[in-house]
Amino acid sequence: MGSALANAMARADWTVNLWGTWLDDHLIDAIEAGTPHPRINVVISEKVNAFRCAELEEALDGVDVVVIAVASVGVPKITEMALDGITKAKALWLTSKGFMPRDGKIMLLPDGIRSIAAAAGRELPPIVAIAGPVKANECAAAEPTATIFGSRDLGIATEYARLARSDRYRIEPSGDEVGVEVCAPMKNVYAIMLGIADGLEEKTGHPHHNLKAATFTQAVREMSLLAGALGADPATPYGLPGVGDLEVTGLSGRNKVYGMRIGRGEGAKAALRTMEELEQTVEGVPALPLAVSLVEQSAPQIREQMPLLYAAQKIVHEEVPDYLDLLIEAVLPTQP
Amino acid sequence: MGSALANAMARADWTVNLWGTWLDDHLIDAIEAGTPHPRINVVISEKVNAFRCAELEEALDGVDVVVIAVASVGVPKITEMALDGITKAKALWLTSKGFMPRDGKIMLLPDGIRSIAAAAGRELPPIVAIAGPVKANECAAAEPTATIFGSRDLGIATEYARLARSDRYRIEPSGDEVGVEVCAPMKNVYAIMLGIADGLEEKTGHPHHNLKAATFTQAVREMSLLAGALGADPATPYGLPGVGDLEVTGLSGRNKVYGMRIGRGEGAKAALRTMEELEQTVEGVPALPLAVSLVEQSAPQIREQMPLLYAAQKIVHEEVPDYLDLLIEAVLPTQP
Numbered sequence: 001m002g003s004a005l006a007n008a009m010a011r012a013d014w015t016v017n018l019w020g021t022w023l024d025d026h027l028i029d030a031i032e033a034g035t036p037h038p039r040i041n042v043v044i045s046e047k048v049n050a051f052r053c054a055e056l057e058e059a060l061d062g063v064d065v066v067v068i069a070v071a072s073v074g075v076p077k078i079t080e081m082a083l084d085g086i087t088k089a090k091a092l093w094l095t096s097k098g099f100m101p102r103d104g105k106i107m108l109l110p111d112g113i114r115s116i117a118a119a120a121g122r123e124l125p126p127i128v129a130i131a132g133p134v135k136a137n138e139c140a141a142a143e144p145t146a147t148i149f150g151s152r153d154l155g156i157a158t159e160y161a162r163l164a165r166s167d168r169y170r171i172e173p174s175g176d177e178v179g180v181e182v183c184a185p186m187k188n189v190y191a192i193m194l195g196i197a198d199g200l201e202e203k204t205g206h207p208h209h210n211l212k213a214a215t216f217t218q219a220v221r222e223m224s225l226l227a228g229a230l231g232a233d234p235a236t237p238y239g240l241p242g243v244g245d246l247e248v249t250g251l252s253g254r255n256k257v258y259g260m261r262i263g264r265g266e267g268a269k270a271a272l273r274t275m276e277e278l279e280q281t282v283e284g285v286p287a288l289p290l291a292v293s294l295v296e297q298s299a300p301q302i303r304e305q306m307p308l309l310y311a312a313q314k315i316v317h318e319e320v321p322d323y324l325d326l327l328i329e330a331v332l333p334t335q336p
Numbered sequence: 337m338g339s340a341l342a343n344a345m346a347r348a349d350w351t352v353n354l355w356g357t358w359l360d361d362h363l364i365d366a367i368e369a370g371t372p373h374p375r376i377n378v379v380i381s382e383k384v385n386a387f388r389c390a391e392l393e394e395a396l397d398g399v400d401v402v403v404i405a406v407a408s409v410g411v412p413k414i415t416e417m418a419l420d421g422i423t424k425a426k427a428l429w430l431t432s433k434g435f436m437p438r439d440g441k442i443m444l445l446p447d448g449i450r451s452i453a454a455a456a457g458r459e460l461p462p463i464v465a466i467a468g469p470v471k472a473n474e475c476a477a478a479e480p481t482a483t484i485f486g487s488r489d490l491g492i493a494t495e496y497a498r499l500a501r502s503d504r505y506r507i508e509p510s511g512d513e514v515g516v517e518v519c520a521p522m523k524n525v526y527a528i529m530l531g532i533a534d535g536l537e538e539k540t541g542h543p544h545h546n547l548k549a550a551t552f553t554q555a556v557r558e559m560s561l562l563a564g565a566l567g568a569d570p571a572t573p574y575g576l577p578g579v580g581d582l583e584v585t586g587l588s589g590r591n592k593v594y595g596m597r598i599g600r601g602e603g604a605k606a607a608l609r610t611m612e613e614l615e616q617t618v619e620g621v622p623a624l625p626l627a628v629s630l631v632e633q634s635a636p637q638i639r640e641q642m643p644l645l646y647a648a649q650k651i652v653h654e655e656v657p658d659y660l661d662l663l664i665e666a667v668l669p670t671q672p
Contacts, residue, residue, distance in 0.1 A: 133549030143542060144660075146550035146668045161672045170668035206479060209584045213469030214482035217580035224574070238560070238574050244553035247583075248545045324480075332482045332506035336497045 002069030004136035010045035060085025072098025097184035132240035150180025179236025188284035190219035194250035199263015229299035338405030340472035346381035396421025408434025433520030468576035486516025515572025524620035526555035528595035530586035535599015565635035
């Protein structure tokens with residue numbers, strides 16, 4: 001996603017320094033050679049300056065904005081490594097999505113980053129959470145893309161939405177950082193459940209469209225409830241970061257493919273091993289218990305209204321065999 | 337949908353009289369022979385009593401509930417034919433979905449039916465609008481299905497939701513008749529636009545997932561705005577009748593297939609002729625100008641906030657050639 005955003009920003013006439021971690025040398029090789037990016041199969045703009053792992057200081061030198069775009073598990077380490085550059089910038093943007101466990105507490109990433117900075121006695125610039133239905137390959141290739149920039153300060157979000165906009169990369173600003181941020185890891189969890197409905201079609205030979213649509217609706221309802229319980233606007237998940245991102249993630253992507261395998265009857269653990277053998281990370285799997293802990297810690301009052309989240313936990317991590325019944329009970333209306 | 341609901345009601349231990357119009361003799365033949373229903377490929381329960389066109393009076397004799405389940409264009413005529421039986425029943429249920437032009441005014445079907453009854457000097461029982469993500473074949477086959485019963489009186493909706501419920505047919509009651517009712521014809525219109533994104537993938541060889549998700553989000557936003565402008569709860573479309581039904585309709589169904597043809601570049605009028613030759617009715621096409629008129633007549637204040645509806649009208653009925661640009665301008669965020 002970092003490389004995709006680099007292309008979008010280059011189209012908006014920004015100068016972009018793209019730094020790769022110790023895992024990314026092969027990506028930087030491709031960018032420097034002008035060949036397609038191995039992950040998204042799109043050539044990265046010549047206007048993007050590539051930097052290797054050892055060149056972090058140079059990459060951060062004098063920049064206006066730092067963007068963190070690594071897998072969520074890497075965010076604490078990268079934050080610490082880049083903290084000096086971040087504190088000198090005017091803003092920190094974040095496309096990484098997930099939860100950050102810190103001292104036993106489950107945090108959304110912006111709060112986790114703030115906590116890391118506070119522990120180091122450093123002050124952060126404003127954070128902009130970037131979310132919405134954005135497949136990286138399409139964004140990089142300048143296919144039409146809608147995204148949302150969420151910041152505590154709507155003015156900051158609006159300013160950067162204006163500056164980063166191009167014809168094919170359009171940005172809605174939002175003052176609801178938490179609402180924007182909470183949807184992304186939750187939608188990965190729910191996309192697994194959407195995949196189960198698709199897998200049931202393969203298993204039974206009968207489509208389960210009605211069940212999938214009920215699952216989609218319940219997922220949106222739970223994202224809205226969770227946002228509201230965390231002090232965000234319950235309407236934020238009805239827009240691009242919730243409904244929109246769930247739509248794209250539930251149609252394609254690894255979480256959905258993993259869910260399909262469960263729906264086909266492969267067994268949650270066996271299916272995960274298969275995904276791992278194919279080097280397909282399923283982000284929703286580690287996010288799931290963290291999401292449950294977040295609810296228990298910060299929103300216990302909505303516990304009973306999150307049946308799909310708890311069903312997902314049972315199906316994925318406890319490998320309960322009657323996953324169809326669990327899903328039905330979680331998403332079809334209860335007796336009125 | 338009438339036959340599918342008959343099966344669901346038989347499972348809830350109701351006695352069902354299923355009446356077929358003058359177009360439905362072949363369906364009644366199949367039901368009486370115990371062979372699969374030709375439209376949905378499911379056998380209709382033996383507990384369902386089939387009646388032919390000439391037997392309307394017998395079919396309506398002594399019933400508690402009358403259900404109208406014909407295509408929306410047939411609702412006025414069927415209402416008039418069945419009015420005597422309807423007025424004697426305790427409730428009128430409605431799975432038909434669409435708009436009813438009456439004396440130049442675009443009405444939702446329940447209001448249209450009330451207007452027909454009022455013109456005849458007759459009093460109607462309470463109306464229950466039935467909507468949500470329900471593919472008829474899955475409902476008939478007892479695949480898991482979630483639906484919503486909307487009535488002006490939540491108590492009435494709740495009573496029938498209890499009485500019609502079975503294990504695989506679960507009903508959410510709602511007191512928002514208008515909110516439930518307005519989503520169904522609108523989602524047919526918007527499903528055409530979702531299909532365009534799929535067709536663009538075929539045309540260009542590149543997926544347009546981001547565009548499709550932005551289209552989905554804008555469609556939900558417009559359904560909510562329209563519901564609110566018509567005095568309904570703007571949150572109703574965020575549930576089963578809006579988000580849920582759009583999900584299932586946008587994944588499959590004739591409106592989406594028609595949109596795919598437009599997206600592939602077949603031309604809106606040529607694509608419609610092809611659909612007609614295949615005897616595939618595209619409900620969203622006649623609904624579109626009625627939806628536009630509804631907005632102009634009853635919600636002109638939200639006109640500017642409905643760009644996707646107006647883009648659909650231009651693409652489908654004016655055959656504007658640059659449909660990709662129109663769609664992009666309608667669904668990607670505007671300059672903040």
